[in-house]
Amino acid sequence: MQILIIGTGYVGLVTGACFAEMGHHVTCLDIDEAKIKALQEGVIPIFEPGLEELVKRNSTAGRLSFTTKYSSPGEVCFLAVPTPESADGSANLSYLKTAVEQLASVMTGPSILVNKSTVPVGTAAQVTRWVADCLERRGVSFSYDVVSNPEFLKEGDAISDFMKPDRIIIGTDNEHSAELMRELYAPFNLNHERIIWMDALSAEMTKYAANAMLATRISFMNELSALCEKLGADITEVRKGIGSDRRIGSNFLYPGCGYGGSCFPKDIKALKQTAKSQGLSLSILEAVDAVNQEQKKLLFKKIKAYFGELKGKTIALWGLSFKPGTDDMREATSLVLIEELSKAGAHLRLFDPVSMDKAKKLIEQPVVWCQDELEASKGADAIVLVTEWKQFRFIDFAEVKKQMNHLAFFDGRNQYNPETMRADGFYYYSIGRR
Ligand SMILES: NC(=O)c1ccc[n+]([C@@H]2O[C@H](COP(=O)([O-])OP(=O)(O)OC[C@H]3O[C@@H](n4cnc5c(N)ncnc54)[C@H](O)[C@@H]3O)[C@@H](O)[C@H]2O)c1
16 A cells, blocks of 8 residues: 655654555655655664664665655555644644645545544544645545544554554544555454544544543552652552552553653643533643642752752763653653752753753753763762663662762662662662652
């Protein structure tokens, strides 16, 4: 099948590369000329494990190509453009509208438009109207359909999530579109039936509901962590205790220093705005969002409480991206911490295994960029683990201690054993543990 993908970011590029791997002929389109030029030269603009190999193999085989020029989509076109937060918290659909109008202005025949961007309920119908208006202005008429196919991949595991999805949600009531989608996803659906069919409105809602539930679990655990700390209980034990209940399950119950990324924060706000537009208030999600905003300040509060005065203190940050496995810095907790620590007069030494280039474009404060965690620790009064990259799991703390000026350690991801760290001489603080 000939597939056009509009938007070549984390979702679009992974989708394109995975469909190409299954033998389809995929063109990935983006308005970012530098990104497309890089991809044409074999340079992958984002870090995603396994993606480089996949893109190179399929480009070389002639199944995957990149362009900045809109052309008629052919049988099927995926939309994977950003839907960021507007000033009022709602999803900004201007990128989607522009992309759809650009596409409709060059369409020369029937096509199926599949929306992978996370969009408010009712957007498939809106896209249908945008296309209709554009075709009408052009004085042409083709049959087309708009399908909702929200994406559930996780950055850092995107390839395996796409290749072996927990589920494939397809929102359509058009039989021809359903047939095409079944064919397209057949290679990802061999082991057992993964497709869940529904109407487009429910498919759009499912994506928001999934992210809202996951964010709720995190904020729930973060809020309980604070109570555990006050009472002397240990949230790690509590997690095991409640996770063993099959109705609860132990996944996604890890407390930490707040969720970030390009999805949860904006999707929670967008869903709240959708509810508001319907005269409803989602009070659970109001709380989830509020708890998270406070949680992102927690590490700073702990560091400040420990030192009192931060002016002149040297603080090392291990990890900057919003989670391990990705270079994505969108809404990363590190950004909040860096801002607060800088304002308080601390000297910062930063290291992340993959997101330093992206971080350098976002962090304007004077900081020292380091080659590795050991270099970051030089002269540090405290180390803060912000992102739990695997390479931080087994650290030669004897070496780290030799570099440090004072042995304070703030573990934002509960990676280390408090007893061992304290036995090693650290003043060790984590989240919700004794
Ligand atoms: N990143 C994730 O983990 C993830 C997971 C599931 C769903 N989503 C959703 O998927 C959508 C895309 O997210 P992303 O993280 O891939 O975004 P991204 O910012 O990484 O990529 C989007 C790309 O679209 C391009 N673009 C913008 N306007 C365009 C236009 N008119 N024509 C062509 N290209 C255009 C941008 O240049 C950019 O390269 C969002 O709605 C997001 O919420 C993201």
